[in-house]
Amino acid sequence: DIVMTQTPLSSPVTLGQPASISCSSSQSLVHSDGNTYLSWLHQRPGQPPRLLIYKISSRFSGVPDRFSGSGAGTDFTLKISRVEAEDVGLYYCLQASQFPYTFGQGTKLEIK
């Protein structure tokens, strides 16, 4: 199975400031079809996760443009340009390039 490793595991940020989360995979996530199926999910307390970003950098429907994704191969980053109060919670990277699809340990974003 592909192991996904996120850093940091906890990130205290100030409202209005940027935040960044890194994710690395134990092997390349480039699929045989040429795409890289790396997604980012956000989970608020008491709710299931929801999709933010797919294929490294494509924002899912309804996701604010302050969220952006980048990276290639085995190293990826999620950035929030200006953190808002509703952004608190857990963030997970997820790979769907190789079955079973696996996700990182999660990064807890909290407000300072």
Place this chain on the structure above:
Amino acid sequence: EVQLVESGGGLVQPGGSLRLSCAASGFTFSTYAMHWVRQAPGERLEYVSAITSSGSSTCYADSVKGRFTISRDNSKNTLYLQMGSLRAEDTAVYYCASLNRPFYIYWGQGTLVTVSS
């Protein structure tokens, strides 16, 4: 509208068994791999098990291998998780999820399993 509805959770004694179900609708269930993911109270998500679209291949986390069995019935659009030899550390909300590329990522609301005497 895509829906994943888990059921079957509850209170069970250590060493006991439970069968979770996940009823899927709103998408072509038989073409998607499916996963079970759990989350202990206050903790992070933990992958439990996965099954390919046909059911021909299954995977398990080391923590549940030999005790849990994932299966599916594509004629009923339903995913299952048979859990046995349950332990206190299996206490969690269990989510049924489609984690399929490129963006067919859907989650149920979860069902709570509590293992306690």
